[in-house]
Amino acid sequence: MTTPILEIQDLHARAGERDVLQGIELTVAPGEVHAIMGPNGSGKSTLANVLAGRPSVDVTHGKVLYRGADLLGMAPEQRAREGVFLAFQYPVEIPGITNMYFAKAALNAVRAHRGEKELDAFDFLSLAREKMKLVEMDEALMNRAINEGFSGGEKKRNEILQMAILEPTLAVLDETDSGLDIDALRIVANGVNSLRSADRSMVLITHYQRLLDYIVPDVVHVLSSGRIVRSGGKELALELEEKGYGWLEEAAAG
Amino acid sequence: MAEAQDLQKLAEREYEFGFVTDIETDSAPPGLSEDTIRMISNKKDEPEWLLDWRLRAYKRWLTLEDPAWAKVKHPPINYQDIIYYSAPKPKKQLESLDEVDPEILRAYEKLGIPLLEQKRLAGVAVDAVFDSVSVATTFKAELEKQGILFCSFSEAVKNHPDLIQKYLGSVVPYADNFYAALNSAVFTDGSFAYIPEGVRCPMELSTYFRINAANTGQFERTLLVADKGAYVSYLEGCTAPMRDENQLHAAVVELVALEDAEIKYSTIQNWYPGDKNGKGGIYNFVTKRGKCAGARSKISWTQVETGSAITWKYPSCILQGDDSVGEFYSVALTANHQQADTGTKMIHIGKNTSSTIISKGISAGHGDNTYRGLVRMQKGADGARNYSQCDSLLLGDQCGAHTFPYLEVQNSTATVEHEATTSKIGEDQLFYCQQRGISEEDAISLIVNGFCKQVFRELPMEFAVEANNLLSLSLEGSVG
Numbered sequence: 001m002t003t004p005i006l007e008i009q010d011l012h013a014r015a016g017e018r019d020v021l022q023g024i025e026l027t028v029a030p031g032e033v034h035a036i037m038g039p040n041g042s043g044k045s046t047l048a049n050v051l052a053g054r055p056s057v058d059v060t061h062g063k064v065l066y067r068g069a070d071l072l073g074m075a076p077e078q079r080a081r082e083g084v085f086l087a088f089q090y091p092v093e094i095p096g097i098t099n100m101y102f103a104k105a106a107l108n109a110v111r112a113h114r115g116e117k118e119l120d121a122f123d124f125l126s127l128a129r130e131k132m133k134l135v136e137m138d139e140a141l142m143n144r145a146i147n148e149g150f151s152g153g154e155k156k157r158n159e160i161l162q163m164a165i166l167e168p169t170l171a172v173l174d175e176t177d178s179g180l181d182i183d184a185l186r187i188v189a190n191g192v193n194s195l196r197s198a199d200r201s202m203v204l205i206t207h208y209q210r211l212l213d214y215i216v217p218d219v220v221h222v223l224s225s226g227r228i229v230r231s232g233g234k235e236l237a238l239e240l241e242e243k244g245y246g247w248l249e250e251a252a253a254g
Numbered sequence: 255m256a257e258a259q260d261l262q263k264l265a266e267r268e269y270e271f272g273f274v275t276d277i278e279t280d281s282a283p284p285g286l287s288e289d290t291i292r293m294i295s296n297k298k299d300e301p302e303w304l305l306d307w308r309l310r311a312y313k314r315w316l317t318l319e320d321p322a323w324a325k326v327k328h329p330p331i332n333y334q335d336i337i338y339y340s341a342p343k344p345k346k347q348l349e350s351l352d353e354v355d356p357e358i359l360r361a362y363e364k365l366g367i368p369l370l371e372q373k374r375l376a377g378v379a380v381d382a383v384f385d386s387v388s389v390a391t392t393f394k395a396e397l398e399k400q401g402i403l404f405c406s407f408s409e410a411v412k413n414h415p416d417l418i419q420k421y422l423g424s425v426v427p428y429a430d431n432f433y434a435a436l437n438s439a440v441f442t443d444g445s446f447a448y449i450p451e452g453v454r455c456p457m458e459l460s461t462y463f464r465i466n467a468a469n470t471g472q473f474e475r476t477l478l479v480a481d482k483g484a485y486v487s488y489l490e491g492c493t494a495p496m497r498d499e500n501q502l503h504a505a506v507v508e509l510v511a512l513e514d515a516e517i518k519y520s521t522i523q524n525w526y527p528g529d530k531n532g533k534g535g536i537y538n539f540v541t542k543r544g545k546c547a548g549a550r551s552k553i554s555w556t557q558v559e560t561g562s563a564i565t566w567k568y569p570s571c572i573l574q575g576d577d578s579v580g581e582f583y584s585v586a587l588t589a590n591h592q593q594a595d596t597g598t599k600m601i602h603i604g605k606n607t608s609s610t611i612i613s614k615g616i617s618a619g620h621g622d623n624t625y626r627g628l629v630r631m632q633k634g635a636d637g638a639r640n641y642s643q644c645d646s647l648l649l650g651d652q653c654g655a656h657t658f659p660y661l662e663v664q665n666s667t668a669t670v671e672h673e674a675t676t677s678k679i680g681e682d683q684l685f686y687c688q689q690r691g692i693s694e695e696d697a698i699s700l701i702v703n704g705f706c707k708q709v710f711r712e713l714p715m716e717f718a719v720e721a722n723n724l725l726s727l728s729l730e731g732s733v734g
Contacts, residue, residue, distance in 0.1 A: 052689050055681065080691035092686040096704025105700065106690035113691070145704070162690065 003068045004029050005170050005201040006051075011062035012226075013043075013050050020046040022226035024062070028170070031198040035212055035237065036205050038223035039245045044205045045089060047223070048174040051203075052086040053079055066170065080106075081113035083169030087159040087176050094146040099158065102146050103128060103165050110166055131164040135191040153184035160191040171195070172203045177211035189214030209241040222248055282339040288312065291439055294339050298408050298442070301415060311428035311438030318432045324595040325624045325656060326564050328537065336502060338440045338473070393457065401450040404459055407475055410446035417448055421479055425508040425545045425572070433504040433566075434541040437473045441506070444474035449484035449515075458714055460489040476507040480515035482548065487518040489717055501526075503562075505540045513548030513575065518556070520713050521569075522721055525561035532591025532620070535563025542569035543599075546578035546607075554581040555598065556712045558721045563592060568626065570599035573607035573638075580609040583709040587725065588621030588653070597627035597658075602635040602668065611642040612708050617653035624656040631668035638668040646676040647705050649698070699725065 004027050011024040020043045028034050038044050049057045051064065053076035064071040071079060094102070107127075108118040119127065128142065135157040147155050156176055163171055173192065177185055192215050196202070204215060212220070212234060220236040221228045222245070229248055230236065240248075282293060291312055295305040320331070397404050403414060411418050428438035445461040461476065480486055503525060509517050519542075528535025538561075544553035555569040571580030582598035600609035615623040629640045646655035657674050679701055687697035702725055703710070710718045 052685075054685055076685060076688040077691055077693050080689050086689050088686065088689075092680070092682050094683055094686070094701060094704055096707035097700055102687075102690070102700075105692055105696070106687075109691035109693070109696075166690070 007065040009063040012060045014058045015046050028201045032218045033202045035217035035220045042223040043226040048172045081110050085163050085168035085171045087173040089174040091147045091155040093148045099146050100142040134164050135161050136187050152179040170201050174205045209237045212237045284337050285334045308439050311435050314429045315435035326593040326595050403448040407444040407446050425543045426506050433539045437504050437506045441473045441475045445476045447478045449480045449486045451481040452483045455486040458487050462491045472503045474505050479510045480517050482512045483514040485516045489520045491522045502537045507542040509544030511546050511551035514550045516552040518554045521557040523559045527561050527592050528563040530590045537564045538562035539566045545572045546575050549575040550577045551575050552579040556583040559586040565594040567596045572601045574603045576604040577606045582611045583712045584613045585706045585709045587616045588623045589618040591620050593622045595624040597625045599628040602631045602638040606637040608639040613644045614706050615646045617655050618649040620652050622654045626658045628660040630662040631665045633664045635665045636667050640670045642672045644674040648678045
């Protein structure tokens with residue numbers, strides 16, 4: 001049996017004063033795309049933040065294995081270098097540093113970790129140009145400060161561009177569809193689809209079924225009050241769309 | 255919390271240039287009197303008029319009091335404890351660089367400032383000032399071919415007395431303020447440059463100041479004159495050994511730009527800042543002022559202030575010529591217990607004069623950072639314009655940032671704009687960088703450098719790199 005990319009066992013976590021995650025179980029095999037859906041406050045983003053190692057979230061119980069290794073014991077930058085990528089729901093602005101410089105610094109940090117030669121500005125530029133096509137990104141945006149003055153759609157495309165450049169093994173996409181119009185959604189989804197491969201797994205976190213019309217998942221999970229209450233195929237998403245989350249929450253409570 | 259610890263380490267950064275060079279010095283006993291001044295003047299074999307000027311300054315100084323308005327705290331300075339003259343003891347009269355004490359050359363090598371011309375990458379002429387005395391000036395002959403004078407202040411007094419007499423004190427009169435008066439009375443050396451009419455100085459001119467001896471004050475003067483249509487870019491750097499006592503550095507810099515002339519003056523100030531408990535360090539009380547005397551002249555100050563226990567410094571521009579331009583770009587970093595009260599004065603006198611002020615203050619540890627600036631539009635300054643931007647970045651919650659902009663507008667056609675922001679390095683920004691594989695230490699350095707970008711891009715290329723490194727170095731060890 002191949003080692004799963006991600007194995008979450010009985011995960012409990014607190015954010016602020018609240019026990020947000022209350023016993024998550026999840027296994028993602030290589031190449032699989034899992035969608036995690038659920039109402040607001042169900043713990044979707046907290047789960048994404050636990051995987052990436054955000055300091056403000058405390059894991060109180062449970063285990064997370066990434067390719068068989070203890071993920072929770074790794075610093076956030078180590079996780080990133082090992083191939084865990086989080087596409088942020090709210091990408092951060094950093095004035096004064098160009099998008100291009102930042103992406104290069106990130107790639108070279110990952111390459112150095114893998115024992116690969118760092119790319120110089122010239123090599124990086126040709127790589128970046130190749131990847132920009134995937135998300136129909138204008139080169140002018142690469143020479144602007146990181147996310148500064150970017151529209152919502154540009155920020156999300158920028159996240160997917162960075163993902164394309166860093167080529168992660170596990171990509172967690174936190175509400176990448178939120179705030180996108182239909183054209184931007186299509187572009188982002190195309191970018192993500194082009195990055196699907198047999199050795200790359202993805203966890204899509206979303207509130208709406210709409211994204212899943214474009215990125216078709218292998219498995220859909222429903223998160224409610226910090227637990228996965230139901231898992232199924234892609235048709236589960238359609239059912240949710242039709243019935244809402246209420247019936248599942250009632251079922252879970254009962 | 256991890257972040258707080260890291261910031262604390264950052265704030266306790268170590269000083270890299272704290273070594274002491276073991277050389278013989280010729281020093282005066284501590285204390286200040288007319289006799290000390292006569293002794294200095296005599297040692298330097300100065301003309302009578304200069305001694306008179308010094309004595310007038312001294313008499314004026316006796317009537318002045320330490321300025322108390324700056325937002326800095328320090329115990330009273332006993333001016334009788336300071337040694338006012340300390341010079342590396344030369345074996346004989348120096349004929350060339352080969353005769354400079356090899357220990358001094360080694361000290362500069364250690365600082366990354368090689369003085370041997372054949373070893374230098376082309377493009378920068380250096381005047382090295384060691385404990386108040388200029389020990390070496392490079393590329394002198396080459397510059398002289400174009401009529402550019404670049405030498406120590408003492409040499410200039412000997413060889414170009416007419417220029418010194420004409421311009422000394424013409425921008426910063428000896429009575430200007432307490433420290434300027436003190437400097438005028440006791441200054442020992444410094445740099446002088448004169449760029450003749452229509453000449454564009456082909457290389458960066460640079461002075462490197464080093465305080466070595468204990469208990470001495472460093473009082474140097476720099477005078478730069480750009481004649482009509484001339485251009486010069488000038489850089490100064492400074493370091494000092496780590497000592498437990500505070501040492502006083504009270505320099506004066508005067509710039510004069512005649513018609514259509516341009517002076518670009520860049521400073522990387524890295525005096526010893528004191529240890530992490532605030533013990534020791536340099537008191538950097540400096541008066542810097544430029545006069546745009548001629549029409550369409552331009553003076554641009556760029557400073558990166560990372561050192562000193564206390565910085566008190568306001569590089570200013572007197573915009574006298576019509577259409578003249580003044581600029582001030584500043585990055586000031588205060589960590590540990592460092593205090594900085596720095597800024598600029600833009601005095602608009604001529605018509606259509608314009609000025610730009612970009613100030614970036616970074617506070618870490620218990621650092622206290624104050625921007626203090628004056629923009630004055632005088633009656634005749636029709637159509638004058640000023641734009642000021644003052645940004646503060648806070649690292650940690652023990653530090654302070656303050657902004658005191660003073661505006662005096664006496665002309666209704668003048669335009670003044672002021673913008674100010676204060677921000678903290680956000681956990682979100684750090685986490686974003688880390689999630690992309692960038693270590694926390696590199697992330698802090700990245701964010702800080704991004705914050706300073708507007709100023710760094712004003713520095714000459716090689717010094718922009720140095721400034722970048724200096725900040726990164728200052729941030730080193732921020733992750734355990």
